Amino acid sequence: MRATTGSFATTSASSITDTLALKKQQKKMRANAGVRCGATKSSSSSSDDQTKDKKIVILGGGLQGLASAYFLCSERGCTNVTLVERCDKVAPAASGKAGGFLSPGGWGNKQTRELHTKSFELHEKLAKDLDVTSFRKIRTLSVQAGESGLADPLVEWLDGDIQQNSVLDENTAQVTPSELSSKLHESATKNGLKTLYSTECTGISFKDEARSVVNGVHVKNKSDDSQSITLECDVVVVAMGPWTTRAASWFPDADFPMTGIKSTSIVFEASDAVKSNPAALFCAEDPRFQTHLEVYPRVDGSVYLCGIGGSDYVDEDRLAPGGDCESADLIKADPSRVQAAWDSFKSMSPSVGSSPPILTQACMRPCAPDALPFLGKLPNVENAIVASAHNCWGILWAPITGQIVSELIMDGKSSCNLEHFSPGRFARPVTNGRGRKKGILSVGEQW
Numbered sequence: 001m002r003a004t005t006g007s008f009a010t011t012s013a014s015s016i017t018d019t020l021a022l023k024k025q026q027k028k029m030r031a032n033a034g035v036r037c038g039a040t041k042s043s044s045s046s047s048d049d050q051t052k053d054k055k056i057v058i059l060g061g062g063l064q065g066l067a068s069a070y071f072l073c074s075e076r077g078c079t080n081v082t083l084v085e086r087c088d089k090v091a092p093a094a095s096g097k098a099g100g101f102l103s104p105g106g107w108g109n110k111q112t113r114e115l116h117t118k119s120f121e122l123h124e125k126l127a128k129d130l131d132v133t134s135f136r137k138i139r140t141l142s143v144q145a146g147e148s149g150l151a152d153p154l155v156e157w158l159d160g161d162i163q164q165n166s167v168l169d170e171n172t173a174q175v176t177p178s179e180l181s182s183k184l185h186e187s188a189t190k191n192g193l194k195t196l197y198s199t200e201c202t203g204i205s206f207k208d209e210a211r212s213v214v215n216g217v218h219v220k221n222k223s224d225d226s227q228s229i230t231l232e233c234d235v236v237v238v239a240m241g242p243w244t245t246r247a248a249s250w251f252p253d254a255d256f257p258m259t260g261i262k263s264t265s266i267v268f269e270a271s272d273a274v275k276s277n278p279a280a281l282f283c284a285e286d287p288r289f290q291t292h293l294e295v296y297p298r299v300d301g302s303v304y305l306c307g308i309g310g311s312d313y314v315d316e317d318r319l320a321p322g323g324d325c326e327s328a329d330l331i332k333a334d335p336s337r338v339q340a341a342w343d344s345f346k347s348m349s350p351s352v353g354s355s356p357p358i359l360t361q362a363c364m365r366p367c368a369p370d371a372l373p374f375l376g377k378l379p380n381v382e383n384a385i386v387a388s389a390h391n392c393w394g395i396l397w398a399p400i401t402g403q404i405v406s407e408l409i410m411d412g413k414s415s416c417n418l419e420h421f422s423p424g425r426f427a428r429p430v431t432n433g434r435g436r437k438k439g440i441l442s443v444g445e446q447w
């Protein structure tokens with residue numbers, strides 16, 4: 001049997017390999033380790049019961065907050081969980097308006113593949129457990145618009161100007177994000193989740209002067225803006241999507257730099273042709289309209305379109321209180337991009353796209369400078385977890401995010417490697433004791 005620890009005095013090739021592997025494993029263990037967030041360190045069952053009773057406050061009712069609530073209440077039996085949502089319903093932002101495209105591990109990169117693989121599997125399980133009827137496996141086609149039509153397109157409703165179509169991936173899937181959001185919320189609510197709607201978190205209170213232990217969350221309700229109350233809390237989960245950037249000033253030495261990439265999306269009326277022969281489409285850039293459409297047929301035969309081009313890169317000042325994008329209700333479709341997407345799609349599918357879209361909307365995907373999520377325990381604070389910045393994969397990664405959050409709270413460690421996602425990676429210690437510094441990584445061009 002091979003020892004996993006011991007002396008590293010020998011220098012043979014295999015021992016160097018072993019040493020490197022062990023160091024890697026230790027680094028991974030360190031990244032995943034941590035005291036059970038906000039819980040007493042003990043493995044006894046009475047301590048587990050205490051952990052289940054912890055007052056957990058989740059900030060943000062998008063999919064990261066909802067999946068966290070689901071795993072805590074429905075899967076782990078937590079009895080004292082409160083969800084704070086600024087708007088008057090769950091998933092009012094990207095989590096209710098996104099495409100819902102789900103792709104397996106091969107679509108991830110070195111850092112994100114584990115999230116892709118595990119969450120893709122969890123979606124299938126959740127669909128069964130929660131009866132998510134919009135979840136299905138669907139193939140994805142690569143499509144190029146052109147001057148003339150194809151005689152025999154892969155789906156009959158591509159009956160317009162298509163130059164080329166081919167199968168990109170047979171093993172993709174989809175879900176309608178608003179249905180997944182409400183099913184997760186319903187289940188968590190049945191299992192004890194309390195939701196405070198139209199309630200905005202405005203700050204955090206700490207037990208100690210060093211601000212290392214959170215003991216409360218300041219909230220105010222829309223109906224009484226002047227009145228702020230403090231919710232007692234043993235663990236806080238920050239899942240405010242692009243608005244998480246605002247929470248940096250609530251914690252010591254924290255920085256969550258974020259861009260909200262604001263994009264319009266539209267939906268066309270259901271048709272039998274789409275319902276009976278669905279396929280997701282990734283369309284090449286259409287230079288006539290500056291679109292690069294992503295087309296997601298829904299199970300009812302309606303057709304959702306994003307990738308409409310002309311996205312607005314919303315900076316942190318515009319996301320902050322008083323900014324023009326400070327809340328999900330303020331994010332509206334851009335009429336010129338609606339027209340561009342409609343024109344492009346109508347030319348590719350006159351049978352589906354001739355009538356005007358039945359829904360136009362916009363939302364923001366939360367993007368950190370390195371395009372990776374903030375996912376894990378906040379360094380320097382014993383009982384704060386951040387789950388944000390999921391960029392263009394926040395529907396796919398929501399289940400694994402919820403599972404990770406529940407593991408960090410209940411087990412003190414995550415079953416996934418979180419070393420690349422530290423919520424502290426852009427912070428640097430304040431040396432003069434005042435203010436906070438901006439991120440330190442230079443990441444170059446992302447898009």
Ligand SMILES: Cc1cc2nc3c(=O)[nH]c(=O)nc-3n(C[C@H](O)[C@H](O)[C@H](O)COP(=O)(O)OP(=O)(O)OC[C@H]3O[C@@H](n4cnc5c(N)ncnc54)[C@H](O)[C@@H]3O)c2cc1C
Nearest residue numbers: 060062063064086095098099100101201241393394395396
């Ligand atoms: C057009 C478009 C299409 C997309 N398509 C896909 C796709 O096909 N597949 C995929 O995997 N991903 C997709 N994404 C990405 C995905 O939608 C997002 O990554 C994901 O929805 C983010 O979820 P979230 O919970 O982090 O944030 P959000 O959905 O933004 O939720 C954050 C919540 O926090 C609340 N909040 C904010 N501030 C406060 C406060 N102070 N107090 C209380 N509550 C607060 C907000 O009201 C909001 O409800 C798409 C994104 C866009 C824009």
